[in-house]
Amino acid sequence: MNLRAGKGGIVLLALLLAHLAIGVGRYPTRVIGRRLAEIELYEQKGGARFLLEDAKIPGAEQLEWLLANTDKDSVILWRWPSDGALEFAAALLAPRLVVDERKVPPGASTFAGRTIASGTTPSGERGLITLQGTEGKGLLLTTRTN
């Protein structure tokens, strides 16, 4: 930029340099530091806890329980409302399929050729494992008794 071009030119040059300075100035802290910290935290906590705690919504325990206690090829039922933690369920629980319980007919034990996960939840309920969304965007582990 031509510095002899008057005040206007200097303002434009300053804005362009300011943009470059803002961008490059963030490299050490936000671009590198924050990214490395984020990756470390993700590796420590695991996907469910990292994502839900970051979003300040409850439900990580329920997802971790499902990951530990259901077959990978199973179907997990879910029940409305779906906003919040349930939105992460499909990706975090894969290769399990997360299926709207209203689409599963009463008495069914399989869906799309897969077994619907069943058992006893930590609270002692017995039946088809169902992930229930809550009004607070969290999750509740419950069951469906066909």
Add this chain to the structure above:
Amino acid sequence: MERIVTGLLLSIVLFWTGACFWVRGDGIPDWWLPVAFGFGITIATRVRIADESPSPRWARAAAWLVICGAFVMLWHGALSTPSRHWDGAASFDAKVFWLENSPTLQQPFFATEGVFHHSPDYPLLLPMLVAMVERLAPEFGRVVLPFVYMLLIGVVSTALQRRRIAPLLRVAITAAVAVTPSLLTPGGGAVDSGYGECILLLATTTTAAGLLNRHSLWFALGITLMLAAKPEGQAYALLALAVAYARSERSLLMIGTVALTVTAFVWEPVRAALLHREPSFYMTLPVVIAAFATLHLGVVKLAPRLDTGRNRWLLLAAVPFLGLLAVQWLGPMFAEGNGTMAVYMRQADGAFAGLANLPAYFAGVFEFGISRLRLGTTLLIPFAALAVAKHCGIKLHDRSVLIFALLGVTATAVPFVLSPEPDLEHHIRSSLPRLLLHWVGPIWLLSASWLHELLVAADRCEAARTVPGPFSPHSRLRRE
């Protein structure tokens, strides 16, 4: 450089076109990705390119340092973990997982109604690219994300080269796009977040570059990519065609219309399958409108009495108002189902009442576009350049990119006028920064072009040995 960039853009579009066909059937064959890229690069070797003008070595080295530093961090961020932010983790990762296992929609995750599938009608370009790379190079699929960023930088640099922007300015503007904080800072919308924002930004930038250089191939590729990247790309593609129409860019309008039509017919069957319904009228609307615009341009050309610039400018000025009327009228037709557009169209009845959300929207634009520096000074430079030019009496050109960027930024208000969220503040906070990010590329191309014009005026002024520069109110250029 231009051949590589054109080849890569072409390859992505070729890959997407074939993939949309195969993904509905037995699956995308693994060989298709390398073959599509082979075709794209081969075709690009036959494209005529502009002469390259060298830039100062120190500036190039500095820019490469900055860009490579960002690329290394984005590479690390993309490959170290799955997506670490909301939409990437909730929507993108699940699609990639299932497509990587089996690149077809003929599997329960996509084909069975009732399976939880976040944002089912989102275009599958990015998930398909990542999944297919993952199949070829396990654990490396997500390198697509930083490479989209590099391609974006390549598009900017090549477009400015073709425009013959002063070498130092070209390097500075390329670096400016590369360091835009929203792209690099971890969070929703960042390059490695798994969100579709960067690839949509690549698409809008390619389209703007097509307008800037009257480059038909890039314009068409940009339009296709916009539709293939994200749902809002449909609206952006229409805006690009409206600009081509308003500026009487006949060849751009024609090829853009063809690109839109082909893309719509390639994508709609996939979209319909994802939504578990038959292909519908929905995607043909843009096609009808584009065809109408083409026809109208022909009429305007045939009937010179109608062909007054004022007509077209008035039409453009009336676009937001006409748009709201059209939304109220057409909205209910698209309000059914679980598609992204349907969620907004269910609010169409209250479109005019939604204007009450505009003050909050403008405050959001100021906060996320300017004061928080997430976009750096991106939004300020065109205004400053305009003010300087007006002050000095210099007429700036490149209205096409200006109108495209203006319409695009205006369009970012629509989701908030039709906001389905009860919490408007949250909606603005979570969506507006990403919507503004889509226009960073076009705005920088515009800024580059204008700054270059001001520089040229300054040089002319100096050559004429006038004491004050053209930026001074006393410049001779003003009187000229």
